[in-house]
Amino acid sequence: MSLAVVLDIDGVLVDVADSYRRAVIESVRRVYGETLDRTAIQPFKDAGGFNNDWLVTDAIALYVLAREQGFEQDVATFTDRIAERGGGRAGAKAVLEAELSAADYETVIDAFDPDRLRTVFQGLYLGSDLFAELEGDEPPFEAEGYIHDEPVLVDSDTLATLTDRYAVGVVTGRPAAEATIALDRVGLAVDDNHRFTMDNWEQGKPHPYALLTLAERFDADRVVFVGDTLDDVRTAVNAADEDESREYEGIGVLTGGLTGETGREAFDEAGAAAVLESVNELPAFLETFE
Numbered sequence: 001m002s003l004a005v006v007l008d009i010d011g012v013l014v015d016v017a018d019s020y021r022r023a024v025i026e027s028v029r030r031v032y033g034e035t036l037d038r039t040a041i042q043p044f045k046d047a048g049g050f051n052n053d054w055l056v057t058d059a060i061a062l063y064v065l066a067r068e069q070g071f072e073q074d075v076a077t078f079t080d081r082i083a084e085r086g087g088g089r090a091g092a093k094a095v096l097e098a099e100l101s102a103a104d105y106e107t108v109i110d111a112f113d114p115d116r117l118r119t120v121f122q123g124l125y126l127g128s129d130l131f132a133e134l135e136g137d138e139p140p141f142e143a144e145g146y147i148h149d150e151p152v153l154v155d156s157d158t159l160a161t162l163t164d165r166y167a168v169g170v171v172t173g174r175p176a177a178e179a180t181i182a183l184d185r186v187g188l189a190v191d192d193n194h195r196f197t198m199d200n201w202e203q204g205k206p207h208p209y210a211l212l213t214l215a216e217r218f219d220a221d222r223v224v225f226v227g228d229t230l231d232d233v234r235t236a237v238n239a240a241d242e243d244e245s246r247e248y249e250g251i252g253v254l255t256g257g258l259t260g261e262t263g264r265e266a267f268d269e270a271g272a273a274a275v276l277e278s279v280n281e282l283p284a285f286l287e288t289f290e
Contacts, residue, residue: 015152036063044056127146232252
């Protein structure tokens with residue numbers, strides 16, 4: 001049986017706690033003067049539909065703006081309601097529209113500026129030099145860039161073993177240029193035809209399109225997708241529902257926002273085939289099936 005291994009980047013290959021996640025919180029603070037604690041990010045991720053951190057930033061900004069209008073739900077309740085509404089930014093808006101008065105909701109939406117949030121986010125994350133290079137514009141302010149604060153999580157021996165034994169692809173919510181930077185940092189070369197990023201995958205996770213397409217391109221009988229979020233696992237579950245001719249397995253790793261026993265339980269409930277402490281346990285796990 002031919003096996004393909006597909007890897008997420010954030011929380012799997014590199015640690016983004018002090019880069020992307022920091023940029024989420026600080027972007028909202030810079031634009032609106034208030035923000036949430038970094039621990040609030042994970043409930044939004046768990047709600048689903050937040051394939052990239054720009055969308056998480058938007059949802060937290062909407063929440064902060066809604067609180068100014070008297071919105072009293074705590075983060076846990078708000079994100080549960082978002083999940084019930086289908087997740088993502090659209091889910092966040094739907095919850096607020098249902099819970100706020102028409103006038104208060106209009107006030108929130110009038111103040112909500114996703115373009116400004118994105119610019120600030122990229123300025124913080126990329127820093128001045130990379131912003132000018134990748135965004136093709138003057139940076140909004142001087143910054144070093146949180147992108148330089150992404151410790152590598154994967155061992156070089158792990159990558160060598162995986163690439164020697166299996167076809168390896170990448171599915172990530174990052175823009176293509178930022179994905180390339182991270183892959184270069186960890187030392188993983190992946191052909192453009194075997195990677196899906198924000199730039200060539202409109203639907204995003206947990207839509208199965210990327211996994212289904214990689215399975216065809218690799219001509220694989222079995223596809224293992226390793227990620228750090230529930231949507232990563234849901235992507236594999238959805239692919240299995242869509243394509244009964246192959247096996248698709250989502251494997252959760254505890255090096256992102258989900259950790260410990262509660263992380264294991266959340267992954268299990270989402271349908272994970274296995275939960276590993278880190279991606280470095282993956283080669284030994286896969287050997288048990290050979």
